[in-house]
Amino acid sequence: MIRFSSYRILALALLATSSGYALAQSSLTNSNSAPWAEVDVPYIYAYRTGSSTQPATYPVSTNRPDVVNLPSSITIPSGAGSNLFYYSTNPVTADTPVRINVGFLHEDIIVKHVGVTGHSSSSTTFFGHTTGHWHYVNLPCNGKVGGFNVQMTSSRPDVIPVEPTINVPQGALSNFQYFSANEVAVDTSVRITARLNGQQRQWDYVVKPSFTQPLAPNVTEVVGGSNTVAWVYANLNTSPRSAYRVNLTSSDPAALPIASSVDISPGSLSNFVYLGHQPVSSPKLVTLTGKSDLLGAGAPARTAQILVEPNTPSIDASSTTVLGGTENPYHYVRVLAPLGAATDFPLTSSAPEALAVPEKLSVASGSSSNWFYSTSKLTPIDRVVTLSTQYAGMPASVNVTVLANKPTHFAFVPQTVPQNSGGHYYYLYLRGNAPSGGASVALSSDNPGVLDPGGPMAIIAGSNNNWRYFSVGSVTRPTYVTLSATWNQNTAKGTVAVVPPVNRISGRIFWNGLADPATAPETVDLEFRQGATTVMRNNVPLHEDLSYNVAAPGGGNWDVSMKAGTWLRRTIKNISDGRTFADFNLINGDIDDDNAVTVFDYIDLSAAFDTFAGDPGFNERADLDRDGSVSVFDYIILSENFDTEGDQ
Numbered sequence: 001m002i003r004f005s006s007y008r009i010l011a012l013a014l015l016a017t018s019s020g021y022a023l024a025q026s027s028l029t030n031s032n033s034a035p036w037a038e039v040d041v042p043y044i045y046a047y048r049t050g051s052s053t054q055p056a057t058y059p060v061s062t063n064r065p066d067v068v069n070l071p072s073s074i075t076i077p078s079g080a081g082s083n084l085f086y087y088s089t090n091p092v093t094a095d096t097p098v099r100i101n102v103g104f105l106h107e108d109i110i111v112k113h114v115g116v117t118g119h120s121s122s123s124t125t126f127f128g129h130t131t132g133h134w135h136y137v138n139l140p141c142n143g144k145v146g147g148f149n150v151q152m153t154s155s156r157p158d159v160i161p162v163e164p165t166i167n168v169p170q171g172a173l174s175n176f177q178y179f180s181a182n183e184v185a186v187d188t189s190v191r192i193t194a195r196l197n198g199q200q201r202q203w204d205y206v207v208k209p210s211f212t213q214p215l216a217p218n219v220t221e222v223v224g225g226s227n228t229v230a231w232v233y234a235n236l237n238t239s240p241r242s243a244y245r246v247n248l249t250s251s252d253p254a255a256l257p258i259a260s261s262v263d264i265s266p267g268s269l270s271n272f273v274y275l276g277h278q279p280v281s282s283p284k285l286v287t288l289t290g291k292s293d294l295l296g297a298g299a300p301a302r303t304a305q306i307l308v309e310p311n312t313p314s315i316d317a318s319s320t321t322v323l324g325g326t327e328n329p330y331h332y333v334r335v336l337a338p339l340g341a342a343t344d345f346p347l348t349s350s351a352p353e354a355l356a357v358p359e360k361l362s363v364a365s366g367s368s369s370n371w372f373y374s375t376s377k378l379t380p381i382d383r384v385v386t387l388s389t390q391y392a393g394m395p396a397s398v399n400v401t402v403l404a405n406k407p408t409h410f411a412f413v414p415q416t417v418p419q420n421s422g423g424h425y426y427y428l429y430l431r432g433n434a435p436s437g438g439a440s441v442a443l444s445s446d447n448p449g450v451l452d453p454g455g456p457m458a459i460i461a462g463s464n465n466n467w468r469y470f471s472v473g474s475v476t477r478p479t480y481v482t483l484s485a486t487w488n489q490n491t492a493k494g495t496v497a498v499v500p501p502v503n504r505i506s507g508r509i510f511w512n513g514l515a516d517p518a519t520a521p522e523t524v525d526l527e528f529r530q531g532a533t534t535v536m537r538n539n540v541p542l543h544e545d546l547s548y549n550v551a552a553p554g555g556g557n558w559d560v561s562m563k564a565g566t567w568l569r570r571t572i573k574n575i576s577d578g579r580t581f582a583d584f585n586l587i588n589g590d591i592d593d594d595n596a597v598t599v600f601d602y603i604d605l606s607a608a609f610d611t612f613a614g615d616p617g618f619n620e621r622a623d624l625d626r627d628g629s630v631s632v633f634d635y636i637i638l639s640e641n642f643d644t645e646g647d648q
Helices: 599-607 632-640
Strands: 026-030 043-048 056-062 073-076 082-086 096-102 105-111 118-121 125-127 130-138 148-154 165-168 174-181 188-196 199-208 221-223 230-235 244-250 261-264 270-275 284-292 302-309 313-317 321-323 330-335 343-346 360-363 369-373 383-391 394-403 407-413 416-418 421-430 439-445 457-459 465-472 479-487 490-499 504-511 523-530 533-541 547-551 558-562 570-575 584-586
Touching: 026 105, 043 073, 043 096, 073 082, 118 199, 125 130, 165 174, 230 244, 230 302, 261 270, 313 383, 313 394, 330 360, 330 383, 343 383, 360 369, 407 479, 416 421, 421 439, 421 457, 421 479, 421 490, 457 465, 490 504, 504 558, 523 547, 533 547, 570 584, 599 632
Parallel strands: 125 199, 221 302, 321 394, 407 490, 416 490, 504 584
Antiparallel strands: 026 043, 043 082, 056 073, 056 096, 096 105, 118 130, 130 174, 148 165, 148 188, 188 199, 230 270, 244 261, 244 284, 284 302, 313 330, 330 369, 343 360, 383 394, 407 421, 421 465, 439 457, 439 479, 479 490, 504 547, 523 533, 523 558, 558 570
16 A cells, blocks of 8 residues: 655755755655555655755664565666665554654654454354354455464353464465354353454354254153053254263163263264163153263253053953843953063962853063953842952052842733733843843732733743733732732832723822822712813712722713822823823822912921820921921922922
């Protein structure tokens, strides 16, 4: 870089000390009044007025000989009006003013400091154990001959080591250097300093740990010793510059062993190792730990947890409810992992008389289950049977309910039959199919003179019912005949109604809430309605079985209505005048006789509560169950039927 100062003509004469001649006028010309230290090579011209046959020599000096390098003098040859000399500069720590004297003239210059003016870098934040990072240092001018050696230092050379110098070569304004980062345990700040000519520039980097992620297993729970393939990954945040080793440990290597280390290759972000889980007798929560080999034993731990479960057996039932004597369900004994060799599982039943099992079950090597049949047997009552096994001290069981096979009901066709008639039939049903030997069901009648069941009924194996014709004898009033069927210590009953062949309506009355049926009314009033016609039948007597039998008022269909005592009105519509039954199921609780069970009935009952017949305040209507007292049992009847209205 060349800079010219303005041409100066000085008023003073420049004396030629060697020749004795004086110059009337003289001047200096400077090629660069602000040279960069060590870079620029400026020069100064000395002029004299006119020419001479004699040479003239002038002394050269400076006030800062430590900064500028000058010749001791300059000679203007004979016949010449000027001459020049070059000078050089030394390093300075700051821009430095310098005066150069030539004879009695001088020239003032500024020798400019050359230092690091700035920097640039590939990144200021990166992960440890990586490479390919670089930074530039920038100068304010081109480099000198041989270049400038910028001194480089790192505040943490163990984290970011740097070369001691960066050479900015001649003709260049900057240069760079590559550097690598080492692994760190935590985010670490590093300051890089560049020094040149007594001054420095600094910039900061943050190096982050490469291994911060927790270990990543593909499963969080395994059965010890099973064929479940388990592995764990070690993951980095960036690809390492060379193989990155993670040291591995297990908190319980007997349950979950792991390799001592895993290497992550350059160009990769992760690697894994397989886990060889082993059988355990109780659940083990195992912690796997990974630490950076680069940071040693004190490195922060990256962990993962895996639960190792025992190889526990189980029993699965194909059906948890079976019918005794007819079904033989199968069951699986399962293990949660294949066994290393064939293993016998002992089998037991809590009630072999209801559900029997084999003594043992063998599970073959390499298999995880096997199955067996149980044998259900006739049982007179429903039984909950527990089937059990065990493996290595670990039990397993399943409950199976064995149902009692028994007669359940009769189905009479028809349900009401006229006296002295035949050709009727009934079905008898079991709870399930009869066993392999069939079922011989004993039959009995509570009135064999009217209906004789005719001895036992056989139900063949695989069937759940049989049927039989029956005939009935004569009766003087509607008669209910009950048949009983007994098998496997259980009895079922069914009732058929036998009626006289007259135009009468018969039925039974069920008095809700009576403590004793013997306290029921002996007679009832029946109201027959047919369109606008209403016929009353008062004081209709009740038989011992609480049935009634009354002649119909005439032909056609009638609505029959009944209201008695504290029971709500019940109306049965469209009753024909033939041999027809109309049963009344009466609801109790109407103390105030308004055909509804309401709060007013509660008030009446409360007023008479805890009184007995003959006591002052006893209310006979409040004694709903007719036991001679108004008690909590009457409250129960009232509560069960509360907010109920009778028919119209």
